Amino acid sequence: MTTSSPLNVLGLPGLLHGCDYNPDQWQHAPEIIEEDFQLFPHAGIGVISLNIFGWAKLEPQEGHYDFAWLDDIFARAEKQGMRIFLTTPSAAAPNWLTAKHPEILRVDENGQRRLQGSRMNFSPNSASYRAHVSRINRALSERYGQHPALALWHISNEYAGTCYSDESEAAFRLWLKKKYITLDALNLAYWAAFWSRTYTDWEQIRAPRGHGEHTTVHGLCLDWRRFVSDAWQDFIAAEVAAVREGGSSVPTATNLHPGGMPYDPWRLTAPTDIISWDAYPAYHDRDEPWDTGWNVVVHQSFVQDLCRSLRPGQPWILMETTPSSANWMDVPKLKRPGVHVLTVMQSIAHGADAALYFQWRAGRGGEEKFHGAVMELCGGPESRVFADVIAATHALEKCAPVAGSLASAEMAVGFDWDNWWTQANIISHGGHGRSHYPWEQLDLYRTCWENAMPCDVLDPSAPCIDLARYRILALPQQYLLRNGLVEKLTAWVEAGGVLLTGVLSGWVDENDLAFESGMDPAWRRLVGLRREELDHLYPDETNHFIFPKDNALGMNESYAAIDKLELNHLDGAELLASYGSEFYAGMPAFTVNAVGNGFVYYQAARSRQDFRNDLLKALWKKHGLVPLLPLGTLPPGITVQRRKHDDGREFWFVLNFRRIPQSIDLGKIQAVDLISGQEINGSINLTAYGVAVLDFGGIISQPILA
Numbered sequence: 087m088t089t090s091s092p093l094n095v096l097g098l099p100g101l102l103h104g105c106d107y108n109p110d111q112w113q114h115a116p117e118i119i120e121e122d123f124q125l126f127p128h129a130g131i132g133v134i135s136l137n138i139f140g141w142a143k144l145e146p147q148e149g150h151y152d153f154a155w156l157d158d159i160f161a162r163a164e165k166q167g168m169r170i171f172l173t174t175p176s177a178a179a180p181n182w183l184t185a186k187h188p189e190i191l192r193v194d195e196n197g198q199r200r201l202q203g204s205r206m207n208f209s210p211n212s213a214s215y216r217a218h219v220s221r222i223n224r225a226l227s228e229r230y231g232q233h234p235a236l237a238l239w240h241i242s243n244e245y246a247g248t249c250y251s252d253e254s255e256a257a258f259r260l261w262l263k264k265k266y267i268t269l270d271a272l273n274l275a276y277w278a279a280f281w282s283r284t285y286t287d288w289e290q291i292r293a294p295r296g297h298g299e300h301t302t303v304h305g306l307c308l309d310w311r312r313f314v315s316d317a318w319q320d321f322i323a324a325e326v327a328a329v330r331e332g333g334s335s336v337p338t339a340t341n342l343h344p345g346g347m348p349y350d351p352w353r354l355t356a357p358t359d360i361i362s363w364d365a366y367p368a369y370h371d372r373d374e375p376w377d378t379g380w381n382v383v384v385h386q387s388f389v390q391d392l393c394r395s396l397r398p399g400q401p402w403i404l405m406e407t408t409p410s411s412a413n414w415m416d417v418p419k420l421k422r423p424g425v426h427v428l429t430v431m432q433s434i435a436h437g438a439d440a441a442l443y444f445q446w447r448a449g450r451g452g453e454e455k456f457h458g459a460v461m462e463l464c465g466g467p468e469s470r471v472f473a474d475v476i477a478a479t480h481a482l483e484k485c486a487p488v489a490g491s492l493a494s495a496e497m498a499v500g501f502d503w504d505n506w507w508t509q510a511n512i513i514s515h516g517g518h519g520r521s522h523y524p525w526e527q528l529d530l531y532r533t534c535w536e537n538a539m540p541c542d543v544l545d546p547s548a549p550c551i552d553l554a555r556y557r558i559l560a561l562p563q564q565y566l567l568r569n570g571l572v573e574k575l576t577a578w579v580e581a582g583g584v585l586l587t588g589v590l591s592g593w594v595d596e597n598d599l600a601f602e603s604g605m606d607p608a609w610r611r612l613v614g615l616r617r618e619e620l621d622h623l624y625p626d627e628t629n630h631f632i633f634p635k636d637n638a639l640g641m642n643e644s645y646a647a648i649d650k651l652e653l654n655h656l657d658g659a660e661l662l663a664s665y666g667s668e669f670y671a672g673m674p675a676f677t678v679n680a681v682g683n684g685f686v687y688y689q690a691a692r693s694r695q696d697f698r699n700d701l702l703k704a705l706w707k708k709h710g711l712v713p714l715l716p717l718g719t720l721p722p723g724i725t726v727q728r729r730k731h732d733d734g735r736e737f738w739f740v741l742n743f744r745r746i747p748q749s750i751d752l753g754k755i756q757a758v759d760l761i762s763g764q765e766i767n768g769s770i771n772l773t774a775y776g777v778a779v780l781d782f783g784g785i786i787s788q789p790i791l792a
């Protein structure tokens with residue numbers, strides 16, 4: 087990387103390439119550490135994430151610190167011009183600590199306290215654990231907080247887990263007291279008179295769990311999930327506070343868990359400065375990975391676009407991915423040639439400024455000894471994996487001008503955890519196990535992904551989300567309306583925003599209580615509809631959206647309406663399509679409500695992908711959103727994503743997720759492919775799993791939307 091490269095999210099030049107490095111496991115073999123530092127520059131590793139599970143080495147006995155091994159690594163890194171992400175070691179408590187304070191260990195749903203073992207096994211609500219973590223964090227900060235090699239505080243590692251200890255339940259009650267002040271308010275919010283669940287003493291409130299309260303009191307179940315995320319947020323905030331007390335002002339990040347993110351990342355990341363997450367996609371698991379199952383390309387892109395929305399205006403960090411396979415996968419297939427660079431560049435395409443691996447060197451023992459690593463047990467600098475890492479280094483170095491640039495989407499899809507929890511777990515309108523949240527979101531996003539339409543994924547209520555930058559916002563199944571959301575949406579629509587929402591939206595308030603008159607009056611005004619009933623169809627049944635011939639949106643005359651169908655009445659909105667059959671044939675199936683300078687489209691029933699595809703394309707055309715390439719240009723399995731600097735310099739990432747070479751006709755586009763250095767003039771040929779990064783150098787010869 088050159089010093090003239092723009093600065094990344096950490097204020098360093100270019101894109102960063104690095105890995106988890108665990109020298110605490112190799113203190114008995116100094117020659118290995120020597121070799122590591124010889125090989126880092128060969129692999130192009132410029133950043134090491136250190137001390138992730140190093141507590142036992144760092145503090146072998148309470149209050150007795152051994153910093154020598156860390157001092158040595160800091161000194162070596164500094165000498166080689168490498169940067170360090172120093173991890174606070176809370177993810178794995180040492181044995182002496184849990185032996186002395188078993189109360190820090192987590193308690194499961196059945197009340198059984200865990201024994202020491204594995205990692206992430208502590209309670210975020212344990213005052214005793216917090217005190218010990220704060221102590222070690224302060225000590226680390228005092229010692230390394232000003233070190234020139236330190237680039238980031240990596241706060242712990244993939245926080246996860248729910249604790250049901252007495253201490254946790256007491257903290258939950260405190261959280262509830264702060265929220266509701268009185269038991270009367272709580273009982274009303276929980277509709278506790280139903281089945282005589284009224285609380286007469288705060289102490290009667292228990293955490294919901296399988297053998298207790300788990301389906302009846304919806305507000306309680308939802309609050310518990312919020313509380314668990316808030317407890318983690320609080321724990322993270324305490325970790326960060328201790329680092330600051332130690333005198334360091336270096337930025338912080340915590341790496342979000344790749345496994346579906348069971349905790350609300352909007353809450354978890356609030357105390358930290360930079361967003362980071364861990365990605366372990368299994369693209370190499372299938373021939374056509376962009377189109378199969380959950381853990382696939384589109385989903386990865388979806389989560390990565392969520393990462394960039396969590397902190398608008400800031401690139402993020404890919405804290406972990408595997409350089410080869412992950413041994414915990416059902417089928418840990420090796421990455422096929424090209425897949426590694428492709429996955430690294432996918433994260434850069436969606437806004438990352440750094441890509442790191444788990445891990446540099448495989449250990450000889452433990453659960454992860456056969457997990458992929460840059461230096462695998464039978465690998466080494468001559469190995470295929472090492473060569474893949476070098477290839478990623480080259481790509482990242484060539485793409486240094488991308489550092490610090492941002493995505494600039496005018497389209498967004500809403501996705502928030504209150505709605506996910508409520509609809510996936512707590513809903514009671516029937517159709518259990520058939521909640522399509524967040525599949526609806528993902529399927530709408532897929533249309534954008536396949537058609538070169540940049541799209542953010544966001545929580546519309548989040549205070550950091552300024553809707554003004556978006557022209558179209560899709561909020562499918564916005565079932566739960568948080569306080570203030572309808573006002574925020576209304577102001578944005580009145581100013582010209584285009585909202586797409588529909589079936590199962592606006593049903594309950596922030597506490598998961600149905601609205602008194604069935605609908606929030608402000609929501610009813612916004613959508614221009616009055617809801618009456620909800621019909622459910624069997625999987626093999628269909629109704630239809632019937633559009634008039636030659637309709638203004640250019641939609642076909644008929645599309646399948648499936649699964650869940652609302653029976654609504656026009657209340658200001660205009661009818662665009664009606665149901666084709668059943669006793670409600672002719673009732674509104676798709677409508678638009680003009681509100682100020684904007685529009686609210688309402689899709690009253692679930693649809694298939696053909697409807698979503700045609701609808702989004704129609705809305706883009708009608709409301710002036712231009713995809714990066716004309717519709718129909720992209721062959722299946724290719725996406726184009728954009729990043730942009732403030733000065734207008736744009737980069738388009740063209741990513742081929744198929745194992746066959748593919749070409750694209752780019753019309754009049756002229757640019758340079760940063761990776762190959764070739765001029766791109768009119769068309770581009772991508773190899774199997776190939777990537778090109780088009781640099782327009784400030785001038786874009788963009789084709790006009792057909």
Ligand code: GLA
Pocket residue numbers: 243244364366406412444454457
């Ligand atoms: C997670 C953890 C790492 C390691 C990898 C293995 O992402 O953060 O410590 O266990 O999984 O895939």
